[in-house]
Amino acid sequence: MWFTLFEIAKMGGCRETVKLSSTQLANRLGISQQTASRRLQELEREGLITREMTPKAQYIRVNGKGMDELLRVYLGLKEVFEEKPRHLRISGEVFSGMGEGKYYVSIEGYMKRFEEKLGFTPYPGTLNLRLRTYQDMQARRMLKAYPGIVIEEFEEGGRTFGRVKCFKAIVEGTEGSVLLINRTHYGEDVIEVIAPVYLREALSLKDGDVVTVDVVLES
Structure with a gap:
């Protein structure tokens, strides 16, 4: 087919x-x-x-x-x-979200799992990047086909929280991770990034700035 x-x-x-x-x-x-x-x-x-x-x-x-x-x-x-690629580069434009990332990253169940699987305690919030080119959106689609580091669905406080696929990444020289979230209001043209630091402040970013993320495909 x-x-x-x-x-x-x-x-x-x-x-x-x-x-x-x-x-x-x-x-x-x-x-x-x-x-x-x-x-x-x-x-x-x-x-x-x-x-x-x-x-x-x-x-x-x-x-x-x-x-x-x-x-x-x-x-x-x-x-x-071919030899399996080790990295994938994605660029996107910084934009302000609705605070959804801050809420979810702060949930104890996610925070604990991020620490265990990614090796760092994330700053409570995500850097939102909107993809502008066909090539970057294709690269995001490719990530869905790679295994990544998976945080399975779990329950906490009577609520069910969805599955998240993570990829370790370098964001303009800073350690972080790209998240592919099952339950999100964003479309296929957005990636969310977490890091142990507040990326906007650490990298002096503002809305509209273009950021390149080097995604590690092998955990």
């Missing part, structure tokens, strides 16, 4: 909606029109593409879940043909 998804991506279907008939797809894949139509239906049913049907054409785009699947295959192939 991933190869059909890959063919749609090659036509630009990751960046924009593309006009694509079952016959066109069949010709590109060297299969029958009926098989091509069935594969599109399967991709849609699996939630890997969005498809809009009109009387004259159909319009298709690879969605977020589809992108994640392609990246999973891509990283698997890289492990076969």
Whole structure:
């Protein structure tokens, strides 16, 4: 199934909606029109593409879940043909959040687990970075496919707190960690960073500044 998804991506279907008939797809894949139509239906049913049907054409785009699947295959192939990368660089623009990060990092259950798994006591708050380029957003998607350092869901005070995947990182020369949080109000264009120091103060940052994070892929 991933190869059909890959063919749609090659036509630009990751960046924009593309006009694509079952016959066109069949010709590109060297299969029958009926098989091509069935594969599109399967991709849609699996939630890997969005498809809009009109009387004259159909319009298709690879969605977020589809992108994640392609990246999973891509990283698997890289492990076969290349040496596994040790680092990944992501740049983003500093912006003020809603205080959500400060609240969650201060929770005893998270704080204790961060100390155990990351080796430092985090400052109670996160540095929020909004990703501006397609390359940086793709890099963030790639992080989802790597194992990282996982803090599993737990209960505290009658509440359930969600799973967090962490990656050790260097933020402009300062030790820290990138967090991929399951339960967050932010979209795929944002990463949150914690550190043992108040990063805004330590790095003299203000909203709008661009920060580069060197993410360590091997724990």
